[in-house]
Amino acid sequence: MSEYNDQLNGKICMITGANSGIGKATAIQLAKMGIHIVMVCRNKERGENAQKEIKEESGNNNIDLLIADLASLNKVKEMVDEFKRNYDDLHVLINNAGVFNKKRTLTIDGYESTFGVDYLAHFLLTNLLLDIIKKSAPSRIINVSSNIHLYFKINFDDLMSEKKYASQKAYANAKFALVLFTHELARRLDGTGVTVNALHPGHARTKMTKSKNWISKLFLFLLSPLIVSPEKAARTSVYLASSPEVEGVTGNYFKKCKAIKSHEMTYDKSIQKKIWEISKKLVDI
Numbered sequence: 001m002s003e004y005n006d007q008l009n010g011k012i013c014m015i016t017g018a019n020s021g022i023g024k025a026t027a028i029q030l031a032k033m034g035i036h037i038v039m040v041c042r043n044k045e046r047g048e049n050a051q052k053e054i055k056e057e058s059g060n061n062n063i064d065l066l067i068a069d070l071a072s073l074n075k076v077k078e079m080v081d082e083f084k085r086n087y088d089d090l091h092v093l094i095n096n097a098g099v100f101n102k103k104r105t106l107t108i109d110g111y112e113s114t115f116g117v118d119y120l121a122h123f124l125l126t127n128l129l130l131d132i133i134k135k136s137a138p139s140r141i142i143n144v145s146s147n148i149h150l151y152f153k154i155n156f157d158d159l160m161s162e163k164k165y166a167s168q169k170a171y172a173n174a175k176f177a178l179v180l181f182t183h184e185l186a187r188r189l190d191g192t193g194v195t196v197n198a199l200h201p202g203h204a205r206t207k208m209t210k211s212k213n214w215i216s217k218l219f220l221f222l223l224s225p226l227i228v229s230p231e232k233a234a235r236t237s238v239y240l241a242s243s244p245e246v247e248g249v250t251g252n253y254f255k256k257c258k259a260i261k262s263h264e265m266t267y268d269k270s271i272q273k274k275i276w277e278i279s280k281k282l283v284d285i
C-alpha cells in the first residue's frame, strides 16, 4: 500500500501528534510515498526523535517539525504563522493529536483539556489554514475521531465537563464535535476542491491506551482480539490522505477504509451549525 508514488511526490501533508502512535505510523506510511511531511508536536525532543525515525524508516528526508502545544490557542496561531512564512501549499491536513485524561484538567485558555486539544485546537487550526488549503486544491482535511461518538452523545449542557467529569464522556464530547465539524465544513467547502472526512482508526495499542489502572488493563485484555497495531490503525488516515478512490469524496465518516454512518444526530444541520457557532466564540475567530 505505502510505496513511492509519482502523483503524490512533493505534496505537503501536516499531521498533528505525529511523534507517537497512529500519527507517527501515518507519517511513515505517507513519507514512503514521497509526501513531504510537516509534523506538529508539543515536545521538541520527542518530536526530533520521531522525525529522525520517520526519515530513517521511510528514506524520505522531507520531514519537517513544527512545535506547538495544542493546549494553547495562541501556540496554534503562532505555529500557523510560522507555517505560512515557510510553505506555499498544504495539500493534506490530518487532525490527529488527541488526549484521553483520567482527571479533569484545563488548557492554557481555561477549557477542559480533552475538548480543548482533541477538538477546539483542530477547529482553530483548520480554519486558520483554510486559505492555503483552498489555494492548494485539490486538497484534503482528515479528522481523526473515534467510534466512542456512537455510544455517548455530545452534551451541549456541559461541553467542558464542569458539572461532572467522566473521561469517556469528555472524550466523546470532543470526538462527537469533530464529526459534526466534519459535516458542516464539508458543506461549507462544497465546490472548492477541498474534501473533509472523519474516521475511526480502530482500537490500537498506543501511549493513549496504555494504562496502569487494573480495571482498564482488564478491559483492554478483554478487548485484545480487537486491538491492532498503530501501523494498521493508521491505514484509514493514509487511505483518505492518498488514495485516488476518495478523490472528491467529502463529508463522510470512515472505518477500515469504508464510509459508514456516523451518529444519526451528526447529520442534523442545526446541530452542526450550533457547534460551529459555539466553537467560533470559544476560539475567538
Ligand SMILES: NC(=O)c1ccc[n+]([C@@H]2O[C@H](COP(=O)([O-])OP(=O)(O)OC[C@H]3O[C@@H](n4cnc5c(N)ncnc54)[C@H](OP(=O)(O)O)[C@@H]3O)[C@@H](O)[C@H]2O)c1
Residues within 6 Å of the ligand: 016, 017, 018, 019, 020, 021, 022, 023, 040, 041, 042, 043, 046, 068, 069, 070, 071, 096, 097, 098, 099, 117, 118, 144, 145, 146, 147, 200, 201, 202, 203, 204, 205, 206, 207, 208, 209, 230
Ligand atoms: N488508540 C486508539 O485505540 C484510538 C481509538 C480511537 C481514536 N484514536 C485517536 O487517534 C489519535 C491518535 O491517538 P494515538 O492512539 O496514536 O495516541 P498517542 O500515541 O498518545 O498519540 C497522541 C499524539 O497526540 C499528541 N498530543 C497530545 N496532546 C497534545 C498537545 N496538547 N499538543 C500537541 N500534541 C499533543 C501526543 O504528543 P505527546 O507524545 O507529546 O504526548 C501524541 O503525539 C487520537 O486523536 C485518538 O483520540 C485512538
